[in-house]
Amino acid sequence: MKKALLNTTTNLILTGVGGQGNVMASRTLAGMLVDAGYVVTIGETFGMSQRGGSVMSHLRISPDSVLSPQIRRGGADVIVALEPLEALRVLTVYGNPTVCVLSNLRPVYPIGVITGSLSYPSDDVILKAFQRLSKSFWMIDATSVALALGNPVLSNIVMIGALAKTGLLPIDRRLFEKEIKKTLSLDKCAVNLEAYDAGGEMLK
Amino acid sequence: MNKLLSPAKSKVLFLGNEAIARGALEAGVSVATGYPGTPSSEVIESLASVAEDRNLYVEWSVNEKVALEVAAAASFAGLRSLCVMKQNGVNVASDFLLHLTASGTRGGLVLVSCEDPGALSSVNEGDSRYFARMLEIPLLEPSDFQEAKDLTKWAFELSETIGNVVMLRSVTRMSHASGNVVCGKLPAKNRKAHFDYDGPVMDSQTGPMISTPVVAKHLLHQQKLKDVKALFEKSPFNRYEGPAKPELLIVTGSACFLYAKEAFEILGIKRRAGILKLATTWPLPSALLKKHLLATDRICIVEEVMPFLEENVKVQAAGMISRMTGKSFFGKLDGTLPSAGELNPDIVADALGKILKVKRKMLPAAYVAEAKKAAALAPPREQTFCAGCPHRASFWNIHNAIALDGRKGFVCGDIGCYSMAALSPATGYHTMPTLHSMGSGTGLASGFARLTQFGLDKPILTVCGDSTFYHAVIPALINAQHNRADITFIVLDNAGTAMTGFQPHPGLAITALKETVPAVDIAAICTAIGAKVALSDPFDLAGTGKILTDYLAEKGSVKVLILRQACALSPEKKGKKQFEVKVDDALCVGEACGCNRLCTRIFRCPGLTWDRTKKKAVVDEVICAGCGVCASICPQNAIVKTQASQAM
């Protein structure tokens, strides 16, 4: 697919639960976009918030300027979620009628849900919320694919592969491969590429 | 290639902290020291990763005060040095800092304080900019990533100009945000270290490095600060964007500058309002400031966390009070902006909108209503110990020992991941009611334990992490031992400074530069001060429980229990399961009398969830770290652990 160059800012929020590889995914994505010639600002929180809490990376992809590392409310163009409840949570704050959502299907239950004091929204509730609060959305079982590849944490890469396939961002496999080669060993690169490709397949 | 060594003119995506590190490299830094703390740790980490290439000496010091002392020694020997810490660290270092600013420095010494407005990963949101004013040293605040690098480089020159420390203050949204940076040149050569001290007492380059004669040196220092102020007046890092005579002038710096710019976009007020962005926030460039104050009638100061800039701007305004008639100031002091917590573009836009009476574009009402409905269905996600975290097992043991003892003993908390036992009380099974600065848990425990004569007779416990032990606990522990405070002191030894990303500390046999060194043994230190010492694996619930109940029952002074088990996220453990853990449905009693979901309702490991349809506990294979502790707590032996065949 040919990637159109963005001429305005694109605001992407990558969300999930601490430990799902949110930071790695946002940096990989940002690295690819810088490579493609954009000015990228990422806002992240990590440290203690990663311990089982909600995590969010704000990516501001601009043709020319550094932007606030925090996106305004209602200001997301794309939401990529490694966990469906987090997609919902982000959508209710940063969503707008033109936002696109790509979400992993597999829940990570909050402690309150595990103890029984809170309820996790049903698949149906989440689906309906996505329908009402986004322009378009995709839900994929990235974790199962990652598990099949041998490591659940690869679900973040599966999501990047799927994101590329949506055509929402000017990224492709070549940029991905170039980016991961900067930091990963050869065998790790191979399995990451597999995960990336598998993600793309899921949006066919 | 390490991206920190990227060639000049290359455009690199740097974390704010990496940009600071690169700036230091471009300035020719030789020595870098620090103590880990979010959001500061990556500066030292990334410098350590290029230490060999750049011939640097980098260390994780035992605490921030020592870090500054080590950095100062390099400065005294003519080298450029960097010292990095989070906001709390400046308090720790402040005793030496006060004396250091009085003696002055030689080689450029930059103190970087990465602060955490909103306390995203802290137990306070302290604003250490006041130290700069109190100690009369220059303060710089970068407002984007390029500036983070460039200002750091300039800070070294500035430090050598005034012969004193320069403070560079960053915030979480700068340190832990990333953006494009164009690299500058890396210098070719290191300086040579030499320390002269035989010269005249007032000669800062050859005399002794002391603060006396105090008044004379103080006056000299103040004179130099005036020179710095002159430099600040002309600095390109301070700039104005907007109309010549704005309806509203924003004075700001740091990440708040980016928020303010975003707020202008949100409100569409670019033609009406202007931004004076200051990178040199102490001492203020008065002439520059005056010029802009006179060009407008309304001034709003946007900053985090305290009204530091606001107060100082108002002092300047007071200096020309006759020309200030009819002008209004907005900021934290009048409530236009919140007086606590971090800011963001929305908060700033809301505040500026009110001043200028501009309404932001709203989403359709129906959409907002739907979003509100959906938000109500999203349960909050409470922070908790990770699956497989040794702290969960440790606090399980601690809770049970306290409950068995029956006298309502409690734990004085300390700083680390285990702080969560206080921040989210159910995570620590409601055992930890106090939490302050590093090492203060032991000091408080020492105090509580001496209140028996006034009627407070219950077991006093305290915890600290392995890194915290070296940082600030040792004096408090010795105090407790010397003053016969009957405390149970528990070291939650998870083999690294886990919360900030496994930086080494003196208890490990490795340094920041990966040199192998003899470890400083916590048990041996405790034994040497005369305390009773035991060691246990927190995953061994029976063994650990026995030691703790015995400790609580025993009268004495300091009783030490070292609970040793590596962090579940540590490089040697991450992604590897020791056990495969499964729930046997046939044995799980679930909600019935006899169990009532002890594992999911009380133990609360994120890896062990509750199947609402089957009404049985179930292990989430994706999240379970395979520690197997839950198998020891199940009353029915329904949780079965088997040695994992191979690591994932």
Place this chain on the structure above:
Amino acid sequence: MGKKTSSQIKLKKDVLEQSLCTGCGACVGLCPYQFIYRDRTVQLHDCDLTDGKCYAFCPRTPADYAGIREKLFESGDLTPEIGAVKGFYLSRAADSDLRARAQHGGTVTALLELAMDAGIIDAAIVSGQNDAFEQEGRCIEERNGLRGFAKSRFIVSPTVAAFNSLPGDSPKKIGVVATPCQALSLAKMKAAKLEDHQKIDQLKLVIGLFCGWTLSMEKLHGLLHQYRLSFGALTGMDIPAGKNILEIYSKTGVTSVPMDEVDACVRTACRYCIDSTAEFADLSVGAARFGGECDEMRGWNQVIVRSDRGKELVELAVSKGVLEVRHAPAHSLQELKKAAVEKKKKALRQIVDKSRSKKNLLYLRSDDPVVKKYL
């Protein structure tokens, strides 16, 4: 809508906080929430179930005790003073070696050995001590192992917890040696016949022990300390009739402690107990106090047979020559009853003092005929 209070909280409010907990162990071993630690019942974590067995089985929670009596015993045998009586004897073990190791006449141990030999039970739960000198229930499956547990230490042992903790899949027939409170909790289990509590069907024999009171472990610890003794050195204890002292046997000899000092160490809960003869057991055994010269009677027990099961066992013991039985003179039963009534009256007075009302008798009901009679 009012939320129902959890059984655990009710147990805490009605029993633990009222100092009514006897430490019998009835609420322990059923779940992971309740424990006995140094003879205190500890609730380790919160349980929110409202129909918990802990509350149902506790001998100090309110229940229809008159109804349980009627259900488990023949109404013709019931006496207000000491519960059901099918027979009353003085007895001792025929085996003199056993007598020498046992408290008093060795009747309990002799009966347990016989019950095992005869296949009436496969295992017996008796009171023992752990390494920390804490009392605990021990399940003994070896008949020759019983003699090591034949001495009393006057501290309650959470014996019922040992019964509760037996593996669910064990088909074993169990006998329990129980104090009055323990016998009562086992009787509550029998009477309740809960669907998810099949274990109670394994209980084939309850031998009750006469009990005036037990000592608080913590307070006894203090008392021993005062006499320069330790739990570790203790070999036995006894209250010789008519001397108003407690004899403490240790490796270094006998220490006599005046009764008023001992009284200060009595577990608070025991002051509210109206049962001195283990009225809910199959048969109850105590030291012979009457019907003979004191020193001679020291080697004898008195036995109240209460149920058919108890009767069969005692008759078997006599026919097999395991027990020597003497005729109990009529006045000895009267003396026993008199003493039992005294304890009932005293306990009821204490209860009223505590609740400050004759209508609120804590765990007892004012319409229970026994309570009514002695209130």
